[in-house]
Amino acid sequence: MRTSIATVCLSGGLAQKMYAAAEAGFDAIEIFEPDLIAAPQSPEEIRALADRLGLTLDLYQPFRDAEGVDESVFADVLRRAEAKFQLMQRLGIDLMLVCSNVGTATVDDDEVSAGQLRRLGDLAATYDIRLAYEALAWGRFVDDYRRSWRIVELADHPNVGICLDSFHILSRGHDPKQIEEIPAEKIFFLQLADAPALSMDVLSWSRHHRLFPGEGSFALPTFLAHVFRAGYEGPLSLEVFNDTFRQTDPTRTARQAQRSLRWLADRTAELLGEEASRTGGPLPRLPEVAAPEAFDFVEIKASDTSGVEVLLEQLGFDFGGRHRSKQVRLWTWGAARVVCNDVPSASPAPHIAAVGFDVADSDPAAERAARLMAPPVHRRTYAGEQALRAFTSPDGTEVFLSHAEDWAGEFDGGVSSTDGHAVRIDHVNLVQPWHSFDEAVLFYTSVLSLTPQPSQEVAGPAGLVRSQVMSSPAGGVRLPLNLLPSGQLPTDQQGHAQHIALACHDIIGVVTAARERGLRPLEVPGNYYDDLVARFGLAEDLVDTLRDLDLLYDRDADGEYLHCYTETVGEVFFELVERRDRYDGYGAGNAPVRLASQAT
Numbered sequence: 001m002r003t004s005i006a007t008v009c010l011s012g013g014l015a016q017k018m019y020a021a022a023e024a025g026f027d028a029i030e031i032f033e034p035d036l037i038a039a040p041q042s043p044e045e046i047r048a049l050a051d052r053l054g055l056t057l058d059l060y061q062p063f064r065d066a067e068g069v070d071e072s073v074f075a076d077v078l079r080r081a082e083a084k085f086q087l088m089q090r091l092g093i094d095l096m097l098v099c100s101n102v103g104t105a106t107v108d109d110d111e112v113s114a115g116q117l118r119r120l121g122d123l124a125a126t127y128d129i130r131l132a133y134e135a136l137a138w139g140r141f142v143d144d145y146r147r148s149w150r151i152v153e154l155a156d157h158p159n160v161g162i163c164l165d166s167f168h169i170l171s172r173g174h175d176p177k178q179i180e181e182i183p184a185e186k187i188f189f190l191q192l193a194d195a196p197a198l199s200m201d202v203l204s205w206s207r208h209h210r211l212f213p214g215e216g217s218f219a220l221p222t223f224l225a226h227v228f229r230a231g232y233e234g235p236l237s238l239e240v241f242n243d244t245f246r247q248t249d250p251t252r253t254a255r256q257a258q259r260s261l262r263w264l265a266d267r268t269a270e271l272l273g274e275e276a277s278r279t280g281g282p283l284p285r286l287p288e289v290a291a292p293e294a295f296d297f298v299e300i301k302a303s304d305t306s307g308v309e310v311l312l313e314q315l316g317f318d319f320g321g322r323h324r325s326k327q328v329r330l331w332t333w334g335a336a337r338v339v340c341n342d343v344p345s346a347s348p349a350p351h352i353a354a355v356g357f358d359v360a361d362s363d364p365a366a367e368r369a370a371r372l373m374a375p376p377v378h379r380r381t382y383a384g385e386q387a388l389r390a391f392t393s394p395d396g397t398e399v400f401l402s403h404a405e406d407w408a409g410e411f412d413g414g415v416s417s418t419d420g421h422a423v424r425i426d427h428v429n430l431v432q433p434w435h436s437f438d439e440a441v442l443f444y445t446s447v448l449s450l451t452p453q454p455s456q457e458v459a460g461p462a463g464l465v466r467s468q469v470m471s472s473p474a475g476g477v478r479l480p481l482n483l484l485p486s487g488q489l490p491t492d493q494q495g496h497a498q499h500i501a502l503a504c505h506d507i508i509g510v511v512t513a514a515r516e517r518g519l520r521p522l523e524v525p526g527n528y529y530d531d532l533v534a535r536f537g538l539a540e541d542l543v544d545t546l547r548d549l550d551l552l553y554d555r556d557a558d559g560e561y562l563h564c565y566t567e568t569v570g571e572v573f574f575e576l577v578e579r580r581d582r583y584d585g586y587g588a589g590n591a592p593v594r595l596a597s598q599a600t
């Protein structure tokens, strides 16, 4: 499998983009014309740099407004094209992307477009160059790959083929199945991009919101399976126009891009099954790892975590002992484990530093993470201690692949409370910086095999918070990722707050007992309870109980959700939840009340 990336995906100057692509292990790049025009290096220098970096230059793009034009306009198309063919010769590139006409097309006729592509093909042939014709989703007349293929067929020229771009096909809802009818030798190039489900004009969607495979909601393994069934054996090339990636570190973005292709190849091979060996060459597989079905632990770190320990004790956690060699203390409550780590050099504000996931077998899981280029975490371990497998997630939170049985013995208490309320960690909410949100979705999708749920937006006093839950199939692991409003200041502590939600069976009993131990839940305004009565018609005495305990309530067709929050210590707070029947949500309707209350 050859991997390629368009220079438009990355920030920086052309040379910097090339270094980043090579460093991330790409075999090839597509040169996006504006990047070359703005580069200080000559085409020969770019060619030499590519050579030195072990990159091939697989495509020059785009050549615009080439067909469907009046004859007088076409004379100028030929002149422009010839200049570009000469430039491509200097670069050593033999494939040019020609996109369907957006600006100058006046003739809506396949024969005319095909005839003009044929004449362009004749000219290209004299330079040993081939043309890959791509239907842009917003082309003036040609906006569907099935039509661009008909035109290529009519052009009937060995130097004219088609370029398939998943964005243009899937954004328009066009069925990719007919790709299988295109002869492999006529599919000159393949561009891949994912995108979030948005209802907006397709040009803005394409130019600003494309994502790497696994970060959006297009069914890319299915799409790619059709391309392989057609017999395509060329490179898999990413072409992602995205406002965030244009301004983030290109080396990091390139690694994210390579990770997305490795994940996509694996998912496509899985989908193709037996067929994979008969199509498009072997696809590299990743070690198969089931999603974790439980949290193993959460680690809270600070120069002093004692404020969090007060909360843990009030909530009902038991002290599970001190670590034998580190300033680390374990707290347990049923199956919930929280580890408090005092590190003198750490920030004074307690924060979630690590999350442990209970994977069935940590060896293949760690191998899979490494193949996906997850950065390994190296922590100091002493003789006789378990060296846990850990990787750094995009927001810096360390992800452990671990089992409590392997490490709990390193704590001198070690007794786990078998509380009748059967407490466990229900979800861990991680706040994501704006520049790594999409990368985090891909990280948890690919490394841990979690599934992204549809994203939601909740309104807080400081702006909209976008929330996307990553979850395991049976719901044992739920990881809501929250993207802060862009106006949020880094110094705003509430904005940074992350939380750990603990599920129990009898929240009214649990909260009543916790209050007796001194817990002060986040206050909920009276207006909220008046609205509950109006919305759900709840019995008066239930509403009184909720009001007395500052409990929030939600109900849907699947069941009920009762929950409450603690106050925030440093950058963390806790939530207690009780899921009744098959309720599967998070009380999203209550989030604005929580955000407003936390802001006061």
Ligand SMILES: O=C(O)c1ccc(O)c(O)c1
Pocket (backbone or CB within 6 Å): 061, 062, 097, 099, 134, 136, 165, 191, 206, 207, 239
């Ligand atoms: O947005 C564009 O103009 C554009 C250009 C070249 C492409 O390959 C493409 O998919 C889109």
Ligand SMILES: [Mg+2]
Pocket (backbone or CB within 6 Å): 134, 165, 191, 239
């Ligand atoms: Mg394209």
